Amino acid sequence: MNPTDILKFIGIPVAVATGIMLLSWWVLASKRLQPLGATIAVGVACLTAFILQDGVPAFPPTEKWHWLVITIMLVSLLACIYPLWKKWNELIVLQAMIAGLIGAIVMQFPSQDGIIDRFVVFILILFACVGLRRFTIPPWHMFLASWMILASLSILALQASFAKLAFFAGAMSAVAAALCVLQLVNPRETKSVQMIFGVFIVGCALCGLAYDPTHHVPILAWFLPIASIPLSAIAYFLCKGKCRAVLSLVIITFFVVGAVSWAIVVAPPTVEMWP
């Protein structure tokens, strides 16, 4: 891993997402169409990040982990359609269920193709998407949460010796960070974008787990960042006042730092990986 790789694999997706988002400030001015800006930005940045890693994905994919990007593309298309439907904003759980269904059907990594596994994927996506949607009050909160969680998954992937996934998650983490800053500068409607981040977070964790058969990263560590989403959402929901935003972020921080620390502590002492 060198600065050129970081600039290419992470910098370009961030530039793409930022460019689309800035463009949407002028092109998608109406409040109803505003969510399309972030949704398109995240979807296109995700595809860009993947193509930079492994080229244009084939269909059907040559490797099962490529289903991750195909799932994200499907969910991104869905997330683009929702804003065109007037009542979409009221159907948070339904949106998450549809995203969960897509994830459960399409996103099948090695050793995760049983019925129970599919059900677990569905539940995880459902909780992640609904949990993240909670954070859209205020909207920057969801981007900040996604930023932290994806950054932790990127480190876990690196610990599991899966550099492409680490770069992929790292790129999307940086995209979330960039959109968080833009959201603070110019608050916009960003409702359905949480579906993309929710599915991506669950997908990254399950993908990392599937390709780490010797468990260099403890199994539970992959699930801690996901678990932080509904737990922090519950804290956000139960608490009143301004401190609830801080409290929910503290919960996420606790879980992601815990997962990363655990993975680092149990890892065997080693020299550097392939550059």
Add this chain to the structure above:
Amino acid sequence: MLLIKLLITPLLIGLSMLFTLQETTPVAGEAFQVDPVHSTAIFRVHHLGAGMFYGRFNDISGTITGDENPAFDISIDINSVDTNSEKLDAHLKSPDFFNAVEFPSMTFKSSATKKVGDKKYEVAGEITIHGVTKPLSVLISKTGQVTGRRGESIGFEMEFVITRSEFGMNYGVESGALSDNIKIIVALEAGRK
């Protein structure tokens, strides 16, 4: 007349037995089984454009059939990769390279063998790595053949170069961290009882 019958009958029976033995004798056509302990597969990659880095695969299996024009059916277990570094081994098994979870072995199956010199063969076949199959023609040297107390043993050695990006393994190619061309040397010892 009786004498002639007495002489011819055993002769015919003997000849028929001889032909029967020649047809069913398993010795010449029986496959040699690759001995995983005394067989070696090593690979060489150019690291950072500086040093040559070597690694090996410890588990080789397969068969070699035929004495005159041997046919090869060889399989190498990706999970047996050994670079003397646990972390490097894990990275080579990951989807960045071989994706051992989905593609646990690489194989070579020959389809045609031509003798091109003393103990040298040009073998054409198909190599499958990372789920991608490509034609491969390789020069194979016969390193020896003996019959001892362990039965009959035969040895071959081959050396060839693959372009890993053609097999969907492109990690580190563009940045020049790891060369695209990988030299592979396989030394086989196989035996039959």
